[in-house]
Amino acid sequence: MSEQFEPNIVAFLCNWCSYAGADLAGTSRTHYPANLKVIRVMCTGRINPLFVLNALQQGADGVLVSGCHPGDCHYMEGNMYARRRFRLMKDLLEYLGVDSRRFHMSWVSASEGGKWKEVVEKVVDEVSEIGPFEQFKREKINW
Amino acid sequence: MVDLETIRKKAKEIVSREDVKHLIGWRKGTFGYRVTPYWVEAPEDAEELVYSPLCNTNLATSLTLAEKLPLPKGQEPDRRKTALLVRGCDSRAVVQLLTERGVDREQVVLLGLPCRGVVDLRKLKDSYPEDNEVADAEWKEDKIVLNVSGEKKEIPREEVLDDHCLVCRYPNPVEADETLGEKVEPWAEESHPGVEELENASFDKRWDFWEKEFERCIRCYACRNACPMCYCEDCILDRLNPTWIYRSNNYSENTAFHIARAFHLVGRCVSCGACERVCPAGIPLGKINQKLVKEVREKYEFEPGTDPEGVPFQASYNPQDQEDFIL
Amino acid sequence: MSEKVLQKANWSSFVQALADARELWFPVKDGPIYKFAPYSGDVDAGLEEYAYSSVPPKAVVLPQTETMFLYQVGDKETSLPEEKKEKVVLGARPCDARAMDIVDRVFQWDEDDPYYLENRNKTAVIGLACNEPFVNCFCTSLDGSPGSTQGLDVLMVDLGDKYYLRSVTDKGSRILGDAESALEDASGEGSQAEEIIKEAEGKIKRSIDTEGIREKLEEGWEAPLWDEVSRACLGCGACTFLCPTCHCFDIQDEVEGFDGRRCRMWDSCMFGEYTLHTSGHNPRPSRKERTRNRISHKYRYYVEKFDKIACVGCGRCITSCPVNIDILDILSRVKEEL
Numbered sequence: 001m002s003e004q005f006e007p008n009i010v011a012f013l014c015n016w017c018s019y020a021g022a023d024l025a026g027t028s029r030t031h032y033p034a035n036l037k038v039i040r041v042m043c044t045g046r047i048n049p050l051f052v053l054n055a056l057q058q059g060a061d062g063v064l065v066s067g068c069h070p071g072d073c074h075y076m077e078g079n080m081y082a083r084r085r086f087r088l089m090k091d092l093l094e095y096l097g098v099d100s101r102r103f104h105m106s107w108v109s110a111s112e113g114g115k116w117k118e119v120v121e122k123v124v125d126e127v128s129e130i131g132p133f134e135q136f137k138r139e140k141i142n143w
Numbered sequence: 144m145v146d147l148e149t150i151r152k153k154a155k156e157i158v159s160r161e162d163v164k165h166l167i168g169w170r171k172g173t174f175g176y177r178v179t180p181y182w183v184e185a186p187e188d189a190e191e192l193v194y195s196p197l198c199n200t201n202l203a204t205s206l207t208l209a210e211k212l213p214l215p216k217g218q219e220p221d222r223r224k225t226a227l228l229v230r231g232c233d234s235r236a237v238v239q240l241l242t243e244r245g246v247d248r249e250q251v252v253l254l255g256l257p258c259r260g261v262v263d264l265r266k267l268k269d270s271y272p273e274d275n276e277v278a279d280a281e282w283k284e285d286k287i288v289l290n291v292s293g294e295k296k297e298i299p300r301e302e303v304l305d306d307h308c309l310v311c312r313y314p315n316p317v318e319a320d321e322t323l324g325e326k327v328e329p330w331a332e333e334s335h336p337g338v339e340e341l342e343n344a345s346f347d348k349r350w351d352f353w354e355k356e357f358e359r360c361i362r363c364y365a366c367r368n369a370c371p372m373c374y375c376e377d378c379i380l381d382r383l384n385p386t387w388i389y390r391s392n393n394y395s396e397n398t399a400f401h402i403a404r405a406f407h408l409v410g411r412c413v414s415c416g417a418c419e420r421v422c423p424a425g426i427p428l429g430k431i432n433q434k435l436v437k438e439v440r441e442k443y444e445f446e447p448g449t450d451p452e453g454v455p456f457q458a459s460y461n462p463q464d465q466e467d468f469i470l
Numbered sequence: 471m472s473e474k475v476l477q478k479a480n481w482s483s484f485v486q487a488l489a490d491a492r493e494l495w496f497p498v499k500d501g502p503i504y505k506f507a508p509y510s511g512d513v514d515a516g517l518e519e520y521a522y523s524s525v526p527p528k529a530v531v532l533p534q535t536e537t538m539f540l541y542q543v544g545d546k547e548t549s550l551p552e553e554k555k556e557k558v559v560l561g562a563r564p565c566d567a568r569a570m571d572i573v574d575r576v577f578q579w580d581e582d583d584p585y586y587l588e589n590r591n592k593t594a595v596i597g598l599a600c601n602e603p604f605v606n607c608f609c610t611s612l613d614g615s616p617g618s619t620q621g622l623d624v625l626m627v628d629l630g631d632k633y634y635l636r637s638v639t640d641k642g643s644r645i646l647g648d649a650e651s652a653l654e655d656a657s658g659e660g661s662q663a664e665e666i667i668k669e670a671e672g673k674i675k676r677s678i679d680t681e682g683i684r685e686k687l688e689e690g691w692e693a694p695l696w697d698e699v700s701r702a703c704l705g706c707g708a709c710t711f712l713c714p715t716c717h718c719f720d721i722q723d724e725v726e727g728f729d730g731r732r733c734r735m736w737d738s739c740m741f742g743e744y745t746l747h748t749s750g751h752n753p754r755p756s757r758k759e760r761t762r763n764r765i766s767h768k769y770r771y772y773v774e775k776f777d778k779i780a781c782v783g784c785g786r787c788i789t790s791c792p793v794n795i796d797i798l799d800i801l802s803r804v805k806e807e808l
Binding site (some may be wrong): 174175177180183202205212265273355359362363364367368369389390392393420421424426 | 540707
């Protein structure tokens with residue numbers, strides 16, 4: 001592969017904070033890597049760990065989950081549940097051998113366009129370092 | 144410990160009660176080292192009950208196994224209670240079910256038994272091949288005494304006990320209406336066998352290990368069904384729309400299945416080891432569950448199935464939960 | 471019919487000769503279990519320690535997941551998967567080969583199933599007679615034997631320092647011909663093999679008299695017995711997935727991007743959603759009906775259709791059941807109580 005590896009990253013953003021934060025970064029004409037496929041959900045608490053699994057199976061090289069800062073959740077506590085859930089999801093994935101740099105979670109509020117840029121840059125950098133995800137990606141096995 | 148006659152006598156007493164439908168215990172199997180769950184309906188059936196290191200199923204599973212079928216018109220539901228023999232892990236499973244409202248405390252009678260651990264059939268069969276003769280076993284201090292057609296063999300416990308039992312923290316029931324016999328002390332300090340070893344390996348080494356294990360899976364779902372905590376009426380694995388995890392058998396889908404299964408047990412697994420013992424392909428499922436048990440305990444000081452008044456782990460939070468992993 | 475002898479010293483060249491001529495499937499130790507896998511060059515993995523494969527060799531002819539056809543999403547064209555290769559299964563137990571014979575009938579009784587039949591016709595089976603039967607073997611109760619040749623192309627008997635091989639079909643003779651260089655002509659080993667088989671037959675401890683079971687199953691449809699024997703059942707698919715004669719499958723579509731395939735995979739009548747209708751109605755709503763169906767299918771429905779019991783007595787369902795649901799126990803209760 002002579003071309004530089006461009007990772008494919010799926011980002012699940014909460015409607016009220018991170019999605020608006022990403023929007024702000026866009027309207028402020030901030031430049032950041034375009035490797036993200038954004039999926040908007042109402043709250044990080046709504047993100048089923050199966051979403052993360054399925055993204056990895058279907059060809060994502062990394063996954064980012066982003067929501068409101070603790071205390072700012074539109075639904076009061078959705079992100080608190082998500083924090084527990086994804087802490088352990090990350091532990092489990094790492095334990096099975098998925099590199100810790102593949103799965104990230106961040107808090108980005110609606111006013112943090114600048115932070116959003118930093119988060120995306122960091123995630124893209126880290127995933128670029130480790131290369132494509134091939135461990136349990138769905139592929140045509142015995143087709 | 145407790146002798147069999149006491150258990151049978153007590154079981155008879157419980158089954159004779161008018162408000163009790165049946166008592167679930169174990170009886171001898173049909174060959175070798177097998178023991179099968181047994182429903183005691185009448186007082187005289189209690190004579191068949193056994194209690195030994197061979198009782199390796201978690202009886203709490205039977206509470207949620209029974210299908211809730213619609214009754215024929217005019218028929219009243221049987222509201223009598225179900226009695227259950229519980230050891231440490233069975234009782235923890237019942238407690239966890241109570242916190243999840245999976246079981247109504249008023250509907251169960253728990254007869255507690257102290258436990259010195261159950262054998263891992265795979266370990267036992269490796270050193271002492273199974274025969275047609277129905278064998279018996281008992282605990283004797285720190286050994287297991289295996290009795291095959293009258294011939295007794297003393298076996299050190301490390302050789303045959305399930306890994307989960309060797310480091311069990313709750314050998315005595317945490318919840319019971321009555322506990323028989325004397326309390327016992329745990330065998331060892333808490334540890335998570337096999338987990339540390341993998342934790343210290345590189346990511347690639349870990350995946351090499353798990354890929355081989357998962358590839359062998361035949362997706363019979365025995366692990367799911369044997370687990371007392373897996374009782375969803377509509378399991379994600381049986382769902383077709385959407386099909387989150389394809390049914391084809393390959394390492395990708397099998398990995399997804401095992402991650403999903405393990406993750407549904409975060410903060411719920413009571414470390415009974417039933418999943419690993421029933422696996423016909425011998426996948427070390429306990430190593431995944433124990434990792435999560437360890438993380439939940441270390442990071443959140445939470446232990447499932449210990450507090451009947453508690454709140455399920457994933458349905459609660461602490462504002463101070465750690466978030467060092469968050470960007 | 472040809473009779474040959476294979477010295478164990480020539481084992482690796484025999485295996486290599488088979489693998490050169492066809493795709494060779496071999497019992498491979500995978501973790502604590504044996505299952506059949508394509509030969510990968512590891513000749514040392516002989517058959518010395520192998521007792522029986524936990525996953526039966528039905529998986530070679532009826533793979534757990536099998537592609538039926540491929541398509542592009544949004545396109546009406548379909549294409550077939552690659553043609554199957556000529557295979558040879560080495561080391562199947564005689565009961566597993568008899569099981570293939572039983573499954574064969576199902577896949578050609580009304581419509582021919584091209585996927586299965588293609589695979590089956592291209593597969594030759596070299597069976598290994600059992601010198602030491604296993605704990606739950608009861609093949610002799612079902613017209614089988616540790617040296618049965620039904621469904622086999624070649625029968626192989628372990629004589630200690632050598633194997634005795636006898637071809638049963640023309641296909642078997644051809645296979646022995648392919649591996650001729652490693653073989654010697656037999657001289658009287660045949661009778662030695664017969665003795666070993668006879669001796670093994672005597673070692674089988676479990677049995678059932680199948681006389682009258684079919685009628686009893688019909689009469690005792692609503693008997694309370696079914697409640698009792700199924701109560702401990704966990705509803706897992708270990709008994710059916712590991713059964714050499716169970717052949718039910720489920721058909722699913724899988725899509726990767728725009729590439730799609732229709733495939734079929736093993737299904738188990740012990741699963742709740744096996745009989746679940748779209749309406750939500752389930753004609754077999756509980757483990758009682760499912761257990762009854764599993765037994766009845768083998769000992770009643772199949773018998774009514776093909777005049778043969780769809781069980782070969784391998785004992786896998788008994789050994790692998792996590793809660794010790796024992797088909798022999800159920801059958802003897804059926805005989806006594808119904």
